[in-house]
Amino acid sequence: xxxxxxxxxxxxxxxxxxxxxxxxxxxxxxxxxxxxxxxxxxxxxxxxxxxxxxxxxxxxxxxxxxxxxxxxxxxxxxxxxxxxxxxxxxxxxxxxxxxxxxxxxxxxxxxxxxxxxxxxxxxxxxxxxxxxxxxxxxxxxxxxxxxxxxxxxxxxxxxxxxxxxxxxxxxxxxxxxxxxxxxxxxxxxxxxxxxxxxxxxxxxxxxxxxxxxxxxxxxxxxxxxxxxxxxxxxxxxxxxxxxxxxxxxxxxxxxxxxxxxxxxxxxxxxxxxxxxxxxxxxxxxxxxxxxxxxxxxxxxxxxxxxxxxxxxxxxxxxxxxxxxxxxxxxxxxxxxxxxxxxxxxxxxxxxxxxxxxxxxxxxxxxxxxxxxxxxxxxxxxxxxxxxxxxxxxxx
Amino acid sequence: xxxxxxxxxxxxxxxxxxxxxxxxxxxxxxxxxxxxxxxxxxxxxxxxxxxxxxxxxxxxxxxxxxxxxxxxxxxxxxxxxxxxxxxxxxxxxxxxxxxxxxxxxxxxxxxxxxxxxxxxxxxxxxxxxxxxxxxxxxxxxxxxxxxxxxxxxxxxxxxxxxxxxxxxxxxxxxxxxxxxxxxxxxxxxxxxxxxxxxxxxxxxxxxxxxxxxxxxxxxxxxxxxxxxxxxxxxxxxxxxxxxxxxxxxxxxxxxxxxxxxxxxxxxxxxxxxxxxxxxxxxxxxxxxxxxxxxxxxxxxxxxxxxxxxxxxxxxxxxxxxxxxxxxxxxxxxxxxxxxxxxxxxxxxxxxxxxxxxxxxxxxxxxxxxxxxxxxxxxxxxxxxxxxxxxxxxxx
Numbered sequence: 073x074x075x076x077x078x079x080x081x082x083x084x085x086x087x088x089x090x091x092x093x094x095x096x097x098x099x100x101x102x103x104x105x106x107x108x109x110x111x112x113x114x115x116x117x118x119x120x121x122x123x124x125x126x127x128x129x130x131x132x133x134x135x136x137x138x139x140x141x142x143x144x145x146x147x148x149x150x151x152x153x154x155x156x157x158x159x160x161x162x163x164x165x166x167x168x169x170x171x172x173x174x175x176x177x178x179x180x181x182x183x184x185x186x187x188x189x190x191x192x193x194x195x196x197x198x199x200x201x202x203x204x205x206x207x208x209x210x211x212x213x214x215x216x217x218x219x220x221x222x223x224x225x226x227x228x229x230x231x232x233x234x235x236x237x238x239x240x241x242x243x244x245x246x247x248x249x250x251x252x253x254x255x256x257x258x259x260x261x262x263x264x265x266x267x268x269x270x271x272x273x274x275x276x277x278x279x280x281x282x283x284x285x286x287x288x289x290x291x292x293x294x295x296x297x298x299x300x301x302x303x304x305x306x307x308x309x310x311x312x313x314x315x316x317x318x319x320x321x322x323x324x325x326x327x328x329x330x331x332x333x334x335x336x337x338x339x340x341x342x343x344x345x346x347x348x349x350x351x352x353x354x355x356x357x358x359x360x361x362x363x364x365x366x367x368x369x370x371x372x373x374x375x376x377x378x379x380x381x382x383x384x385x386x387x388x389x390x391x392x393x394x395x396x397x398x399x400x401x402x403x404x405x406x407x408x409x410x411x412x413x414x415x416x417x418x419x420x421x422x423x424x425x426x427x428x429x430x431x432x433x434x435x436x437x438x439x440x441x442x443x444x445x446x447x448x449x450x451x452x453x454x455x456x457x458x459x460x461x462x463x464x465x466x467x
Numbered sequence: 468x469x470x471x472x473x474x475x476x477x478x479x480x481x482x483x484x485x486x487x488x489x490x491x492x493x494x495x496x497x498x499x500x501x502x503x504x505x506x507x508x509x510x511x512x513x514x515x516x517x518x519x520x521x522x523x524x525x526x527x528x529x530x531x532x533x534x535x536x537x538x539x540x541x542x543x544x545x546x547x548x549x550x551x552x553x554x555x556x557x558x559x560x561x562x563x564x565x566x567x568x569x570x571x572x573x574x575x576x577x578x579x580x581x582x583x584x585x586x587x588x589x590x591x592x593x594x595x596x597x598x599x600x601x602x603x604x605x606x607x608x609x610x611x612x613x614x615x616x617x618x619x620x621x622x623x624x625x626x627x628x629x630x631x632x633x634x635x636x637x638x639x640x641x642x643x644x645x646x647x648x649x650x651x652x653x654x655x656x657x658x659x660x661x662x663x664x665x666x667x668x669x670x671x672x673x674x675x676x677x678x679x680x681x682x683x684x685x686x687x688x689x690x691x692x693x694x695x696x697x698x699x700x701x702x703x704x705x706x707x708x709x710x711x712x713x714x715x716x717x718x719x720x721x722x723x724x725x726x727x728x729x730x731x732x733x734x735x736x737x738x739x740x741x742x743x744x745x746x747x748x749x750x751x752x753x754x755x756x757x758x759x760x761x762x763x764x765x766x767x768x769x770x771x772x773x774x775x776x777x778x779x780x781x782x783x784x785x786x787x788x789x790x791x792x793x794x795x796x797x798x799x800x801x802x803x804x805x806x807x808x809x810x811x812x813x814x815x816x817x818x819x820x821x822x823x824x825x826x827x828x829x830x831x832x833x834x835x836x837x838x839x840x841x842x843x844x845x846x847x848x849x850x851x852x853x854x855x856x857x858x859x860x861x862x
Contacts, residue, residue: 076794076795078805091493098490100805101807117489118493118512118766257491335537354801367798368795369801371801399471403762403765410494425472
């Protein structure tokens with residue numbers, strides 16, 4: 073157990089998850105230092121400091137370890153080998169373990185680990201080449217879901233395919249994939265699950281609305297049966313049993329005929345858990361800080377039903393400075409929370425912030441959150457920092 | 468109305484109030500820059516940056532104004548003249564107005580302003596010298612409460628006196644005081660009240676337990692009659708009417724025979740409003756950010772009864788590094804929130820953090836919060852930074 077107040081968490085990744093971690097860690101007197109390649113990354117401030125370097129920069133990971141009492145990562149692009157090496161060198165723990173990160177980074181290994189632990193997952197096959205894919209169509213049916221084993225997360229690197237030709241067109245190559253049965257789910261659910269020092273805790277089940285593979289809204293409690301919510305929670309607990317190390321995990325689920333299947337695991341706080349900031353007694357970010365530091369976990373009870381809606385760049389957005397209009401107006405809904413991630417540029421479907429509405433009736437909450445989100449817009453015609461730099465050079 | 472996200476609040480004072488302001492401002496995408504004489508003041512981080520200077524350093528206040536979209540102050544020691552000057556020079560608004568700060572800084576002027584506005588205050592008299600004090604004993608009774616007109620806050624500079632000799636012993640001189648009738652109150656209450664752009668909002672009434680003039684616990688809702696709570700809220704609204712500018716105000720009240728009298732006003736978030744962070748839909752710190760930026764005010768509804776207990780240096784504490792033991796243990800109460808202020812040194816009765824318990828029954832909450840607070844202790848025998856510097860010099 074680390075000294076609190078006074079401990080420092082070193083986190084690989086300084087995006088919005090690192091930012092909200094730092095916001096939650098500050099009241100505990102916990103400093104956060106983030107390693108991120110983008111100067112002035114979203115996490116800093118409120119995080120104390122940044123090591124500006126690529127995620128796999130071994131020297132930078134060493135710098136982080138020297139300054140931290142515990143290491144963690146808020147992005148799957150963290151380098152488990154670098155983390156393992158500095159953990160030994162500086163006798164600093166990494167949570168969740170680098171081995172867990174390796175398991176998550178490879179979707180085939182992830183599926184196998186979950187299946188071995190008795191966690192229900194869609195039927196799947198390894199695919200390396202056209203022959204494997206043809207065999208997969210035979211065993212899993214067509215179309216199936218093809219996922220790159222590595223490098224993809226948040227739905228990136230995933231696409232359905234009905235033929236070898238279609239898969240080739242989508243991905244180019246066919247090496248290093250996992251094929252999964254295409255699940256005809258009724259809804260998508262998720263559970264944020266935490267493991268602390270000898271204890272676990274799960275947050276209420278969220279119902280998630282995706283579009284183009286990107287999360288748009290989460291509704292909590294999920295609008296499904298109590299039995300499905302209980303089953304989801306039990307499955308999330310089983311997932312924790314299959315992964316090593318303390319931390320917070322996002323467990324994405326498909327609901328199918330009253331049962332649930334695990335779609336994907338994130339070894340970090342998850343977009344579908346942002347509702348916990350206003351919705352629960354403890355947020356997933358405070359829980360993350362508590363978990364990696366070995367502190368007792370906080371109470372995950374839902375205080376009020378909640379709906380979170382993501383503020384995204386438009387699918388066809390041109391890269392430009394992120395200047396957001398409409399926030400003062402949406403705050404006229406006086407029980408609406410707004411969260412900005414401090415990112416400088418709009419990009420297509422980039423996550424730039426979110427809104428959360430809490431109250432009683434989930435349909436009303438969903439309407440309020442969507443109306444608020446839809447009333448926000450990014451200014452057009454503003455130039456990017458690099459464009460301004462060009463002008464400066466020319467003048 | 469300032470641009471949010473993207474606005475910067477310049478705040479004179481970088482103590483725990485500035486820190487919790489910055490924690491609440493971060494999700495809104497609002498930067499906070501604090502002016503404070505103590506290097507590495509508690510507010511930074513999470514605040515973006517600090518101007519290290521005395522509160523009345525005109526050049527430093529100008530630096531702050533150049534960087535800020537709006538100026539405010541979280542400490543009564545701010546300099547209204549310096550703020551007025553830069554407001555004109557940089558066309559930046561100051562909230563609450565410097566004039567309000569002047570009113571608050573002088574307890575005689577404060578009492579007169581409140582009395583003129585029809586706000587109930589204890590009977591009071593100006594005291595400049597022994598003759599005035601003797602006259603005050605005649606009109607207000609003995610003992611009375613003697614308060615230095617300027618320089619005191621949080622109970623400092625206040626003391627009861629039963630004779631001229633006793634007052635001389637306590638204060639030395641007798642110039643520049645206000646004498647108030649000593650109120651035999653049943654309990655102390657407070658209301659956090661906010662004024663935004665054309666709207667006001669009040670938080671639920673807190674019941675405050677003081678010891679040696681320092682707040683120890685706040686219990687919310689106050690354990691008094693509904694009529695007294697309503698009256699307290701109405702009086703707080705009247706106080707807003709007597710003061711200029713947007714912001715958050717702490718209105719301290721005495722409850723006497725079913726009525727309330729205003730004891731003191733703080734033109735900033737108040738210790739007795741810390742419970743709002745977990746207790747209400749909007750915290751007093753988010754409200755403060757919203758108010759000074761001219762954003763719509765947030766919902767002040769109580770979500771659950773709450774008790775806050777201050778973590779203080781012992782009355783006889785020697786100045787030493789603030790190394791706090793026991794936090795992991797108290798977090799075993801999984802619905803207890805801990806807030807650390809990031810101060811480096813323990814001093815007698817210094818406010819170093821607080822705990823908040825939320826739930827149903829206020830007696831149970833009070834016991835939980837007190838037990839947690841009392842289980843914390845500052846390490847003995849650790850040397851201060853300046854002592855370490857001495858060793859270094861000697862070796």
